[in-house]
Amino acid sequence: MSLLPIFWEWAEFALRWLHVVTAIAWIGSSFYFIALDLGLHPSSDRRQGVHGEEWQVHGGGFYFIQKYMVAPARMPEDLVWFKWESYATWLSGFALMAVVYYLGAELFLIDPNVMELSNGAAIAISIASLAFGWIAYNTICKLMLGKGDTYLMLILYVILVVMAWGYTQVFSGRAAFLHLGAFTATVMSANVFFIIIPNQKIVVKDLVAGRTPDAKYGKIAKQRSTHNNYLTLPVLFMMLSNHYPLAFASQYNWIIAALVFLMGVTIRHFFNTMHAHKGMLWWTWGLTVGLFLIVMWLSTAGIFMQDKGEDEAAALGPMAQKFASAEGFEDVHDIVVTNCSMCHSREPYWEGMAAPPKGIRLETTQEVATLAKEIWLQAGVTHAMPPAGSYMALDDESRDAIRKWYEGAIEG
Structure with missing residues:
Protein backbone atom coordinates (compact mmCIF):
# COMPACT_ATOMS: atom_id res chain seq x y z
CA MET A 1 0.00 0.00 0.00
CA PRO A 245 -23.26 21.02 -3.94
CA LEU A 246 -26.70 22.63 -4.09
CA ALA A 247 -24.93 25.80 -2.92
CA PHE A 248 -21.77 25.81 -5.02
CA ALA A 249 -22.86 23.77 -8.07
CA SER A 250 -25.86 25.87 -9.02
CA GLN A 251 -25.87 28.00 -12.15
CA TYR A 252 -26.65 30.91 -9.84
CA ASN A 253 -24.00 30.15 -7.23
CA TRP A 254 -22.58 33.68 -7.21
CA ILE A 255 -26.05 35.12 -6.50
CA ILE A 256 -26.42 32.60 -3.66
CA ALA A 257 -23.12 33.86 -2.24
CA ALA A 258 -24.32 37.46 -2.50
CA LEU A 259 -27.48 36.61 -0.55
CA VAL A 260 -25.48 34.74 2.10
CA PHE A 261 -23.54 37.93 2.85
CA LEU A 262 -26.86 39.73 3.37
CA MET A 263 -28.03 36.98 5.73
CA GLY A 264 -24.84 37.40 7.73
CA VAL A 265 -25.69 41.08 8.18
CA THR A 266 -29.31 40.47 9.21
CA ILE A 267 -28.38 37.81 11.78
CA ARG A 268 -25.58 39.85 13.34
CA HIS A 269 -27.78 42.98 13.35
CA PHE A 270 -30.31 41.15 15.52
CA PHE A 271 -27.73 40.11 18.10
CA ASN A 272 -25.81 43.38 18.05
CA THR A 273 -29.01 45.35 18.60
CA MET A 274 -30.01 43.04 21.43
CA HIS A 275 -26.61 43.34 23.12
CA ALA A 276 -26.86 47.12 22.85
CA HIS A 277 -30.17 46.99 24.81
CA LYS A 278 -32.09 48.43 21.85
CA GLY A 279 -34.74 45.74 21.63
CA MET A 280 -35.26 42.44 19.84
CA LEU A 281 -35.59 43.04 16.09
CA TRP A 282 -37.47 39.87 15.21
CA TRP A 283 -38.12 41.13 11.68
CA THR A 284 -34.46 40.42 10.90
CA TRP A 285 -35.14 36.70 11.30
CA GLY A 286 -38.11 36.93 8.96
CA LEU A 287 -35.89 38.63 6.40
CA THR A 288 -33.19 36.01 6.91
CA VAL A 289 -35.64 33.16 6.36
CA GLY A 290 -36.93 34.91 3.23
CA LEU A 291 -33.41 35.25 1.85
CA PHE A 292 -32.70 31.60 2.65
CA LEU A 293 -35.84 30.50 0.80
CA ILE A 294 -34.62 32.44 -2.23
CA VAL A 295 -31.27 30.65 -1.92
CA MET A 296 -33.06 27.30 -1.85
CA TRP A 297 -35.04 28.21 -4.97
CA LEU A 298 -31.93 29.39 -6.83
CA SER A 299 -30.11 26.15 -5.98
CA THR A 300 -32.83 24.12 -7.69
CA ALA A 301 -33.18 26.49 -10.64
CA GLY A 302 -30.28 24.72 -12.34
CA ILE A 303 -27.38 22.53 -11.31
CA PHE A 304 -24.14 23.63 -12.94
CA MET A 305 -23.72 20.91 -15.57
CA GLN A 306 -22.02 22.62 -18.48
CA ASP A 307 -20.20 19.64 -19.94
CA LYS A 308 -18.22 19.83 -23.14
CA GLY A 309 -19.40 16.46 -24.31
CA GLU A 310 -18.94 12.79 -23.61
CA ASP A 311 -15.90 11.51 -21.78
CA GLU A 312 -14.11 10.75 -25.04
CA ALA A 313 -14.10 14.49 -25.83
CA ALA A 314 -13.09 15.58 -22.33
CA ALA A 315 -9.48 16.52 -21.74
CA LEU A 316 -7.58 14.39 -19.25
CA GLY A 317 -4.97 16.03 -17.06
CA PRO A 318 -1.52 14.41 -16.68
CA MET A 319 -2.44 12.51 -13.49
CA ALA A 320 -5.81 11.44 -14.87
CA GLN A 321 -4.12 10.10 -18.02
CA LYS A 322 -1.81 8.03 -15.83
CA PHE A 323 -4.71 6.39 -14.01
CA ALA A 324 -6.83 5.96 -17.14
CA SER A 325 -4.03 4.05 -18.87
CA ALA A 326 -3.08 1.94 -15.84
CA GLU A 327 -3.76 -1.79 -15.79
CA GLY A 328 -7.19 -2.66 -14.43
CA PHE A 329 -8.82 0.71 -15.17
CA GLU A 330 -11.57 -0.73 -17.35
CA ASP A 331 -12.64 -3.14 -14.61
CA VAL A 332 -12.52 -0.40 -11.98
CA HIS A 333 -14.50 1.95 -14.22
CA ASP A 334 -17.22 -0.70 -14.55
CA ILE A 335 -17.23 -1.27 -10.78
CA VAL A 336 -17.53 2.42 -10.01
CA VAL A 337 -20.19 3.17 -12.61
CA THR A 338 -22.24 0.14 -11.52
CA ASN A 339 -22.03 0.77 -7.78
CA CYS A 340 -21.47 4.51 -7.37
CA SER A 341 -23.22 6.39 -10.16
CA MET A 342 -26.62 5.78 -8.61
CA CYS A 343 -25.78 8.79 -6.40
CA HIS A 344 -22.70 10.27 -8.08
CA SER A 345 -24.28 11.24 -11.38
CA ARG A 346 -25.56 14.36 -13.08
CA GLU A 347 -29.07 13.40 -12.07
CA PRO A 348 -28.89 11.04 -9.06
CA TYR A 349 -31.28 8.12 -9.14
CA TRP A 350 -31.36 7.73 -5.38
CA GLU A 351 -34.72 8.86 -4.06
CA GLY A 352 -34.61 12.17 -2.22
CA MET A 353 -31.18 13.17 -3.54
CA ALA A 354 -31.21 16.39 -5.56
CA ALA A 355 -27.50 16.57 -6.41
CA PRO A 356 -24.48 14.25 -6.29
CA PRO A 357 -22.87 14.25 -2.80
CA LYS A 358 -20.19 16.98 -2.59
CA GLY A 359 -20.74 17.57 -6.31
CA ILE A 360 -18.72 14.45 -7.18
CA ARG A 361 -19.81 12.65 -10.34
CA LEU A 362 -18.51 9.21 -11.29
CA GLU A 363 -19.83 8.32 -14.72
CA THR A 364 -17.25 9.09 -17.39
CA THR A 365 -13.67 8.00 -17.99
CA GLN A 366 -12.49 11.49 -17.14
CA GLU A 367 -14.38 11.63 -13.84
CA VAL A 368 -13.26 8.21 -12.61
CA ALA A 369 -9.62 8.77 -13.61
CA THR A 370 -9.49 12.28 -12.13
CA LEU A 371 -10.95 11.10 -8.83
CA ALA A 372 -8.69 8.06 -8.57
CA LYS A 373 -7.30 8.91 -5.15
CA GLU A 374 -10.73 9.58 -3.65
CA ILE A 375 -12.08 6.30 -5.04
CA TRP A 376 -9.08 4.38 -3.72
CA LEU A 377 -9.40 5.95 -0.28
CA GLN A 378 -13.18 5.75 0.06
CA ALA A 379 -13.78 2.33 -1.51
CA GLY A 380 -10.39 0.61 -1.55
CA VAL A 381 -8.51 1.42 1.66
CA THR A 382 -11.65 2.02 3.73
CA HIS A 383 -15.24 0.83 3.40
CA ALA A 384 -16.69 4.34 3.64
CA MET A 385 -18.31 4.06 0.21
CA PRO A 386 -20.67 2.81 -1.05
CA PRO A 387 -22.84 2.90 2.11
CA ALA A 388 -22.63 -0.44 3.89
CA GLY A 389 -26.38 -1.04 4.11
CA SER A 390 -27.14 -0.39 0.46
CA TYR A 391 -27.52 -2.94 -2.31
CA MET A 392 -24.60 -1.20 -4.03
CA ALA A 393 -22.12 -2.35 -1.37
CA LEU A 394 -18.85 -3.66 -2.83
CA ASP A 395 -17.48 -7.13 -2.24
CA ASP A 396 -13.87 -7.74 -1.20
CA GLU A 397 -12.86 -8.69 -4.72
CA SER A 398 -14.02 -5.35 -6.12
CA ARG A 399 -12.25 -3.39 -3.38
CA ASP A 400 -9.09 -5.36 -4.01
CA ALA A 401 -9.30 -4.51 -7.73
CA ILE A 402 -9.54 -0.81 -6.88
CA ARG A 403 -6.48 -1.01 -4.61
CA LYS A 404 -4.40 -2.89 -7.18
CA TRP A 405 -5.31 -0.46 -9.96
CA TYR A 406 -4.51 2.69 -7.96
CA GLU A 407 -1.34 1.43 -6.31
CA GLY A 408 -0.12 -0.05 -9.60
CA ALA A 409 -0.53 3.36 -11.27
CA ILE A 410 1.29 5.11 -8.43
CA GLU A 411 4.20 2.68 -8.45
CA GLY A 412 4.34 2.69 -12.22
Missing part, protein backbone atom coordinates in the same frame (compact mmCIF):
# COMPACT_ATOMS: atom_id res chain seq x y z
CA SER A 2 1.27 3.47 -0.88
CA LEU A 3 1.78 5.47 2.31
CA LEU A 4 2.18 8.95 0.80
CA PRO A 5 -1.54 9.45 -0.02
CA ILE A 6 -2.39 8.23 3.49
CA PHE A 7 0.04 10.81 4.94
CA TRP A 8 -1.50 13.65 2.93
CA GLU A 9 -5.01 12.58 3.90
CA TRP A 10 -4.11 12.75 7.60
CA ALA A 11 -2.22 16.00 7.05
CA GLU A 12 -5.40 17.49 5.58
CA PHE A 13 -7.45 16.18 8.51
CA ALA A 14 -4.98 17.59 11.05
CA LEU A 15 -4.90 21.00 9.36
CA ARG A 16 -8.70 21.07 9.12
CA TRP A 17 -8.97 20.26 12.82
CA LEU A 18 -6.41 22.94 13.71
CA HIS A 19 -8.25 25.45 11.53
CA VAL A 20 -11.57 24.72 13.23
CA VAL A 21 -10.03 24.97 16.73
CA THR A 22 -8.33 28.30 16.04
CA ALA A 23 -11.43 29.66 14.29
CA ILE A 24 -13.56 28.81 17.32
CA ALA A 25 -11.10 30.69 19.53
CA TRP A 26 -11.05 33.74 17.23
CA ILE A 27 -14.78 33.91 16.57
CA GLY A 28 -15.58 33.30 20.22
CA SER A 29 -13.40 36.15 21.48
CA SER A 30 -14.57 38.43 18.66
CA PHE A 31 -18.28 37.85 19.33
CA TYR A 32 -17.74 38.21 23.09
CA PHE A 33 -15.97 41.57 22.88
CA ILE A 34 -18.47 43.00 20.39
CA ALA A 35 -21.33 41.94 22.69
CA LEU A 36 -19.48 43.34 25.72
CA ASP A 37 -18.73 46.64 24.01
CA LEU A 38 -22.35 47.11 22.92
CA GLY A 39 -23.75 46.16 26.33
CA LEU A 40 -21.64 48.46 28.53
CA HIS A 41 -23.47 50.77 30.93
CA PRO A 42 -22.20 54.24 31.88
CA SER A 43 -19.69 54.04 34.72
CA SER A 44 -21.30 54.26 38.16
CA ASP A 45 -18.37 56.07 39.77
CA ARG A 46 -17.51 58.21 36.71
CA ARG A 47 -13.83 57.46 37.13
CA GLN A 48 -11.61 59.40 34.77
CA GLY A 49 -11.36 57.68 31.41
CA VAL A 50 -13.90 54.94 32.16
CA HIS A 51 -16.24 54.74 29.16
CA GLY A 52 -18.51 52.00 30.46
CA GLU A 53 -18.79 48.97 32.71
CA GLU A 54 -20.76 45.79 33.17
CA TRP A 55 -21.30 43.06 35.73
CA GLN A 56 -21.31 39.50 34.37
CA VAL A 57 -21.73 36.07 35.91
CA HIS A 58 -20.19 32.88 34.53
CA GLY A 59 -18.77 29.63 35.85
CA GLY A 60 -19.91 30.22 39.42
CA GLY A 61 -18.31 33.64 39.76
CA PHE A 62 -19.02 37.34 39.18
CA TYR A 63 -16.95 39.61 36.95
CA PHE A 64 -16.80 43.40 36.95
CA ILE A 65 -15.55 44.73 33.62
CA GLN A 66 -14.65 48.31 32.77
CA LYS A 67 -13.68 49.82 29.43
CA TYR A 68 -11.43 52.87 29.19
CA MET A 69 -11.79 55.30 26.34
CA VAL A 70 -9.23 56.10 25.04
CA ALA A 71 -6.93 54.46 27.60
CA PRO A 72 -6.32 54.29 31.35
CA ALA A 73 -4.16 56.93 33.03
CA ARG A 74 -1.22 54.54 33.25
CA MET A 75 -0.02 51.42 31.52
CA PRO A 76 -1.24 48.25 33.32
CA GLU A 77 1.45 45.75 34.34
CA ASP A 78 -0.30 42.74 32.79
CA LEU A 79 -1.98 43.30 29.43
CA VAL A 80 -3.57 40.42 27.46
CA TRP A 81 -3.54 40.76 23.65
CA PHE A 82 -6.12 39.03 21.48
CA LYS A 83 -4.32 38.50 18.20
CA TRP A 84 -2.86 35.00 17.94
CA GLU A 85 -6.31 33.46 17.45
CA SER A 86 -6.69 35.48 14.25
CA TYR A 87 -3.19 34.78 12.95
CA ALA A 88 -3.40 31.05 13.68
CA THR A 89 -6.79 30.81 11.97
CA TRP A 90 -5.53 32.42 8.77
CA LEU A 91 -2.24 30.51 8.69
CA SER A 92 -3.91 27.14 9.28
CA GLY A 93 -6.58 28.00 6.70
CA PHE A 94 -4.04 28.94 4.07
CA ALA A 95 -2.03 25.78 4.79
CA LEU A 96 -5.20 23.71 4.41
CA MET A 97 -6.02 25.44 1.12
CA ALA A 98 -2.50 24.73 -0.13
CA VAL A 99 -2.76 21.02 0.74
CA VAL A 100 -6.25 20.53 -0.71
CA TYR A 101 -6.57 23.06 -3.54
CA TYR A 102 -2.99 23.75 -4.60
CA LEU A 103 -1.57 20.22 -4.39
CA GLY A 104 -4.89 18.94 -5.72
CA ALA A 105 -5.42 21.75 -8.23
CA GLU A 106 -6.27 19.41 -11.09
CA LEU A 107 -9.03 17.83 -9.03
CA PHE A 108 -10.51 20.56 -6.84
CA LEU A 109 -9.35 23.96 -8.12
CA ILE A 110 -9.60 23.74 -11.91
CA ASP A 111 -12.73 22.99 -13.89
CA PRO A 112 -12.00 22.86 -17.65
CA ASN A 113 -15.70 23.45 -18.28
CA VAL A 114 -15.32 26.86 -16.60
CA MET A 115 -11.82 27.90 -17.70
CA GLU A 116 -8.81 26.05 -19.10
CA LEU A 117 -5.94 26.76 -16.68
CA SER A 118 -2.60 25.20 -15.83
CA ASN A 119 -2.02 24.33 -12.19
CA GLY A 120 0.51 27.13 -11.84
CA ALA A 121 -1.78 29.74 -13.36
CA ALA A 122 -4.71 28.73 -11.16
CA ILE A 123 -2.60 28.89 -8.00
CA ALA A 124 -1.16 32.28 -9.02
CA ILE A 125 -4.68 33.67 -9.58
CA SER A 126 -5.73 32.31 -6.20
CA ILE A 127 -2.90 33.98 -4.28
CA ALA A 128 -3.12 37.24 -6.24
CA SER A 129 -6.86 37.50 -5.58
CA LEU A 130 -6.34 37.24 -1.81
CA ALA A 131 -3.75 40.01 -1.90
CA PHE A 132 -5.98 42.14 -4.11
CA GLY A 133 -8.86 41.78 -1.66
CA TRP A 134 -6.94 43.31 1.22
CA ILE A 135 -5.37 46.09 -0.87
CA ALA A 136 -8.72 47.14 -2.37
CA TYR A 137 -10.60 46.99 0.92
CA ASN A 138 -7.93 48.81 2.93
CA THR A 139 -7.60 51.54 0.30
CA ILE A 140 -11.35 52.15 0.28
CA CYS A 141 -11.48 52.23 4.10
CA LYS A 142 -8.80 54.92 4.16
CA LEU A 143 -10.46 56.97 1.43
CA MET A 144 -13.86 56.70 3.15
CA LEU A 145 -12.56 57.45 6.66
CA GLY A 146 -15.04 59.65 8.47
CA LYS A 147 -17.63 59.53 5.65
CA GLY A 148 -20.00 57.04 7.24
CA ASP A 149 -19.84 53.32 7.93
CA THR A 150 -23.01 52.57 5.96
CA TYR A 151 -21.53 53.74 2.66
CA LEU A 152 -18.34 51.86 3.38
CA MET A 153 -20.23 48.62 4.07
CA LEU A 154 -22.20 49.02 0.83
CA ILE A 155 -18.98 49.42 -1.16
CA LEU A 156 -17.51 46.39 0.58
CA TYR A 157 -20.64 44.41 -0.29
CA VAL A 158 -20.33 45.36 -3.96
CA ILE A 159 -16.69 44.18 -3.96
CA LEU A 160 -17.73 40.84 -2.43
CA VAL A 161 -20.49 40.33 -5.02
CA VAL A 162 -18.10 41.13 -7.88
CA MET A 163 -15.55 38.70 -6.46
CA ALA A 164 -18.25 36.03 -6.09
CA TRP A 165 -19.09 36.38 -9.77
CA GLY A 166 -15.41 36.53 -10.77
CA TYR A 167 -14.41 33.40 -8.86
CA THR A 168 -17.23 31.40 -10.47
CA GLN A 169 -15.90 32.43 -13.90
CA VAL A 170 -12.42 31.09 -13.13
CA PHE A 171 -12.55 28.15 -10.69
CA SER A 172 -14.75 25.16 -10.03
CA GLY A 173 -17.91 25.97 -8.07
CA ARG A 174 -16.53 24.33 -4.95
CA ALA A 175 -13.24 26.24 -5.22
CA ALA A 176 -15.06 29.50 -6.00
CA PHE A 177 -17.00 29.39 -2.72
CA LEU A 178 -13.91 28.36 -0.77
CA HIS A 179 -11.94 31.24 -2.27
CA LEU A 180 -14.69 33.73 -1.53
CA GLY A 181 -14.48 32.62 2.10
CA ALA A 182 -10.69 32.85 2.04
CA PHE A 183 -10.89 36.28 0.36
CA THR A 184 -13.14 37.56 3.16
CA ALA A 185 -11.14 35.86 5.92
CA THR A 186 -7.95 37.43 4.56
CA VAL A 187 -9.53 40.87 4.87
CA MET A 188 -10.59 40.06 8.44
CA SER A 189 -7.23 38.71 9.58
CA ALA A 190 -5.35 41.52 7.83
CA ASN A 191 -7.55 43.98 9.72
CA VAL A 192 -6.18 42.52 12.94
CA PHE A 193 -2.57 42.29 11.75
CA PHE A 194 -2.20 45.61 9.89
CA ILE A 195 -4.73 47.90 11.61
CA ILE A 196 -6.21 46.82 14.95
CA ILE A 197 -3.09 45.56 16.72
CA PRO A 198 -0.71 48.29 15.36
CA ASN A 199 -3.19 50.98 16.43
CA GLN A 200 -3.42 49.47 19.89
CA LYS A 201 0.37 49.36 20.08
CA ILE A 202 0.51 53.08 19.26
CA VAL A 203 -1.79 53.74 22.21
CA VAL A 204 0.34 51.55 24.48
CA LYS A 205 3.51 53.33 23.33
CA ASP A 206 1.96 56.71 24.16
CA LEU A 207 0.97 55.48 27.62
CA VAL A 208 4.47 54.22 28.34
CA ALA A 209 5.92 57.55 27.20
CA GLY A 210 3.47 59.49 29.38
CA ARG A 211 1.59 61.01 26.43
CA THR A 212 -2.18 61.22 26.01
CA PRO A 213 -3.15 58.74 23.24
CA ASP A 214 -5.01 60.01 20.19
CA ALA A 215 -8.61 58.74 20.16
CA LYS A 216 -8.59 58.23 16.37
CA TYR A 217 -6.57 55.01 16.62
CA GLY A 218 -9.17 53.38 18.81
CA LYS A 219 -12.02 54.51 16.54
CA ILE A 220 -10.33 53.07 13.45
CA ALA A 221 -9.63 49.78 15.23
CA LYS A 222 -13.25 49.57 16.40
CA GLN A 223 -14.52 50.19 12.86
CA ARG A 224 -12.44 47.32 11.46
CA SER A 225 -13.49 45.07 14.33
CA THR A 226 -17.14 45.80 13.54
CA HIS A 227 -16.56 44.89 9.88
CA ASN A 228 -15.06 41.59 10.99
CA ASN A 229 -18.10 40.94 13.15
CA TYR A 230 -20.52 41.24 10.22
CA LEU A 231 -18.33 39.15 7.88
CA THR A 232 -17.86 36.16 10.19
CA LEU A 233 -21.07 34.22 9.49
CA PRO A 234 -20.79 34.36 5.66
CA VAL A 235 -17.20 33.08 5.93
CA LEU A 236 -18.43 30.10 7.94
CA PHE A 237 -21.08 29.39 5.29
CA MET A 238 -18.48 29.46 2.51
CA MET A 239 -16.16 27.15 4.40
CA LEU A 240 -18.95 24.63 5.03
CA SER A 241 -20.39 24.88 1.53
CA ASN A 242 -17.99 22.33 0.00
CA HIS A 243 -20.16 19.62 1.58
CA TYR A 244 -23.32 20.92 -0.12
